[in-house]
Amino acid sequence: MxxxxxxxxxxxxxxxxxxxxxxxxxxxxxxxxxxxxxxxxxxxxxxxxxxxxxxxxxxxxxxxxxxxxxxxxxxxxxxxxxxxxxxxxxxxxxxxxxxxxxDFIIVGPDADTAGVNQSKTVAEVLQRIHQNELPFISRGDDSGTHKRELALWESAARTPGSSWYREVGQGMGKTLQIANEVDGYTMTDRGTWLAYQSKLDIRLLFEDDPPLFxxxxxxxxxxxxxxxxxxxxxxxxxxxxxxxxxxxxxxxxxxxxxxxxxxxxxxxx
Amino acid sequence: MDVLLASSAEAFRLLFSGDAEIWEIVGISFRVSSLAILCAVPPALIIAFVLAYGNFFGRRLLISLFNTFLSIPAVVIGLTLFIVLSRQGPLGDFKLLFTQTAMGLGQFLLCLPILVCMVHVSLQAADRAAWETARTLGASRVRAFFTVIYEIRFGLMAALLAGYGRIISEVGASMMLGGNIAHYTRNIPTAIALETSKGAFAEGIALGMVLLFLAFLVNALLQYVQGKGSINP
Amino acid sequence: MIESFRIGFRDISKRYGGNSVLEQTGIDIASHDCIVITGKNGAGKTTLLRIIAGLEEPDRGRVILDDGAPQRWRQQRKRLLRSVMYLHQQPYMLAGSLQRNIDYAARLNPAIADRASSVAKAIHWARLDGLEAQAASSLSGGQKQRVALTRARLRDPQILLLDEPTANLDNESRQRTLQMLREFCDSGTAVIIVSHDPDVFGELATRELLLQDHRIRDAAETAHEVVELDSVRQSRQR
Incomplete structure (x- = not known):
């Protein structure tokens, strides 16, 4: 047998x-x-x-x-x-x-209590999130996207790091899902966003600023x-x-x- | 819930519309894992045999060691092999990283301890008299070895299933060592990981169902074989 | 027929942990012998058989073949495995049918030319006809015993060792077993039986030995030992 x-x-x-x-x-x-x-x-x-x-x-x-x-x-x-x-x-x-x-875009909860969608620059976006201490989900995985996000914080003259800033160490798709679950903001590449958009409640809040290219x-x-x-x-x-x-x-x-x-x-x- | 229902429906459609890519992925999974476990069986049998019947210093330590290996995360095996097989690693010259061979090697290392431990337990449960009877009837060591293996064939079968179950569904080591290269090292688990990261949940669920189906098939086969065995033990 | 032979075991010592089981003891075996060994539980009878069979290595010990010079046990191990057959107290039945069990032994004897007829003959010899297809593990104790003896028959050993072969057998099975053992002795095989109940082998036994204080003694050698042997028998009967 x-x-x-x-x-x-x-x-x-x-x-x-x-x-x-x-x-x-x-x-x-x-x-x-x-x-x-x-x-x-x-x-x-x-x-x-x-x-x-x-x-x-x-x-x-x-x-x-x-x-x-x-x-x-x-x-x-x-x-x-x-x-x-x-x-x-x-x-x-x-x-x-x-x-x-x-390009990268900023996505977040529909309510957008930080008023991110009224920002003129991505630096302003990050300053608003920082000021209101709203949940921000970071890739935290040393990827290109993560590196870019850190550079943007630096040029916005803000240091993320309190409890509202969460490094999840996951891929972009997972990060988007987590942002969706906790009503948080995140920065994503447009491709992944398009693939996930239909499954998420968070929405596109900011785009088209040269630092995001x-x-x-x-x-x-x-x-x-x-x-x-x-x-x-x-x-x-x-x-x-x-x-x-x-x-x-x-x-x-x-x-x-x-x-x-x-x-x-x-x-x- | 809607997502789950829609995904399941899509899964069935993909499976039975004969989507060539899905079946190619299934083929790679099946082929690599089968080859890995086939290569692992002979050394596992010999190691289990030596552990069960041998009488040497450090035997108990070795048994504990193999039992410990059972709980090593696949990713650790993957990472270790990655470092060894990388071009800067000791075996870098063989250019094995991101090949089916590397993936198979990882799976080989993953199922070996399972096979060793489960066969060892079977051998301990089996009567030592099996070995001695064969030997006193004039069987050579090799012959007696195969006689005893035949005596524990149901335990061996269970070990094969458990080992196969671990490697066919394992994602960490395969991803790291195979690189999830399309048409080459993309197997069911790494494809599921990829589809999930793309947000293509239906494809992910479909592949998950294929895996389930394969597992069911293999288990049904074992049940059939064991059923036969119990009529005529 | 087995050619006539003599094997002597000398200076056999074996310890388990700190406990001495056998100490500087020995036994002489020749063709046609039928030796019954008695002794208390744990006296080392089984260990002695396993050493003779080549299955268990003694700490010390020498083996003399015919008129040869004494040699280390280890050097003779292969030869012992080849020419001595040890039957476990509970005979081990290989997986599969009775036929497979007997056939397995026949396959391993290169001297057997016509395997099918040898196997059929052996089955008939053991009065196991009609049970060929039955799963060996489902046979009765007596039948298993006879399967083991049939396998031994096909092996044609110089020495046949049995560990309590008649324990747990009904009278009819016991008589058949004794008859089969007699035929082994008649054909020249030396049969050594470890038993609590030496009387069963009364007329078959050519020698009765007592394993006591880690040593083999001739049971009839001294009155003292006869008394000892009697007490063993009595304790057995009680």
Whole structure:
């Protein structure tokens, strides 16, 4: 009986599709590009053009850069300008290029007792929340979004940290859900917001301020540091992502009828 | 409640409309976990055997150690292997991180202690006379080993199920080691985590139901086999 | 038929924890022997059998084969496992049918050419005909005993060791067991029986030994020991 069972298992395993080869290019990117479906929309076109398979690993910006630093991936696509510049300056990455940007928005309870929706700037938004000590949910996970939020607090000249400020250490979707449950405010990328909007009672309160714009950069891992990474493949991906074709596709990408990313590569048409 | 109902309805639709992506994910889950547990069985049997019948210094300590391993969070196994398999780690040159192999390795380490402990308990419950009878009848050590394994086959089956149950539903280590790469290392649990983070609850529930269904199938199989066994023990 | 042989065990000592079980004792065994060993509970009778069978390692001990030089027990362990058959007090039935249990033993004896007919013959010899398909674990105590003896028959051991083989058997099963043991002795196997009840084997036994004070003694050697043996019998009867 055991024999028969193990035979069955072996048969299933043998007939299962062959393992994808380890020749694939490894791209570490943030959950915001992966979860919106943007990369699933772009990468098949790249694969068709170049024959290069891309393995997409979706993590936070901090971890994506770390994976690049260790040579565990060939290329990273992230959004944390300061950290990106440091990554390149420290010699971990080369050939950084702008790809696109999306924006962050501030969401919160319908009642909006802080009057966030009347603010002129994002700095004012944060000052109002701080002053009224209303619940603010922070990602608290060292992601690009989290880093941006901290930078905004700094430029608003406020230090968050009392009991109204909650660091949850979760992804954006979870953070939105938590904000929804506690009638709190949070800062989110527009893509995740669009995906979750219909399931939440909190609403969009503030948008369209330049400090909230969120540029994405693509960086090849430095082949001088890690000789056996696929630098050639990474270069091809960078060239394609900044090409007019990919840039046009990015501009046309829609979620629930809304544009999410604005192409920004310098050599785009 | 509305969300749950709508999600369940969507789940059924996805399952039975033959959504290729869902079945691919199921295939990857099944394949990696099956391979992991198949690889874990031989060493687990040998370790359990040595722990049950061996007579050496440190045996009790080893037993306690394996019992302790039962309660290690999967994420810790994942993190440890991650560090070992990362390019800067001791096994970095094999380039195993973010492959099915890495995922399988994590699952192997997760189910090994379960198999060892449960088989060890079965062996202790079984009569030592089984081993001695085989030996005195002239069986070689290897032959006697397989004879005893056959004697405890129901315990072994239960151990396999428990081990399989842990790894097929495990998300932390698989996410860390496999990277949740579409069509490659995306299995049922990591896909559920992804769908949930995307807010696609229906897909998440659908995958959860597939997992439930698989678990039910495997359990039904065991019930069937054990039922046969009790008629003719 | 078993070729004639002699095996001697010398200077056997065994301790469990701090307690001495066997001390510098020994036993001589030859083909056709039928030895009955008696002694109080916990005297070490089972331990002695397991040492002879190669299942349990003594702390010290030597083995002499025929006219050879004494050798360490450990060096002879493989040979003991090969040529000595030990039957547990509760015979262990392997999973599956009676047929499988007997067939298992036949498979392991390379000397058996026609397995099917040997197994059938052995089953008939034990008067177990008709029970082939029955689950071995559901057999009665007497039937299990006979399955164990049948397995031993197919193994063809030089020495057959039995631990209380007639305890808990009804009279008919006991007679059958005795008959089977007699046939072992007749074919040259040395049979050693540990029993509280040596009288049962009266006419079968060629020697009666007493295990007392960690040592083997000839039961008839001294009057003192005969008295001892009697007291054992009496306590058993009470």
């Amino acid at each position: 055991l024999h028969r069972l193990s035979l069955l298992l072996v048969a299933i395993l043998l007939t299962a599709p062959a393992v994808a080869g380890d020749v694939a290019l490894r791209l570490a990117t943030t959950t915001s590009t992966a979860n919106t479906g943007l990369m699933d929309y772009l990468l098949p076109v790249f694969t068709r053009k170049t024959g290069l398979e891309v393995h997409l690993i979706a993590v936070g910006t901090g971890k994506a850069l770390r994976l690049g630093q260790e040579g565990d991936v060939d290329i990273v696509l992230v959004h944390a300008r300061a950290a990106e510049d440091k990554f390149v300056a420290d010699g971990h990455g080369v050939d950084r290029a702008d790809v696109m940007y999306n 969120n540029p994405y950069g693509i960086i090849a891992v430095n082949p001088a540091r890690h000789p056996d990474i696929d630098y050639d493949g990474a270069s091809k991906l960078i060239r394609w992502m900044t090409s007019p074709e990919a840039q046009k596709m990015i501009g046309e990408f829609r979620i629930r009828g809304q544009q999410l990313f604005i192409p920004s590569a310098r050599d785009s048409g």
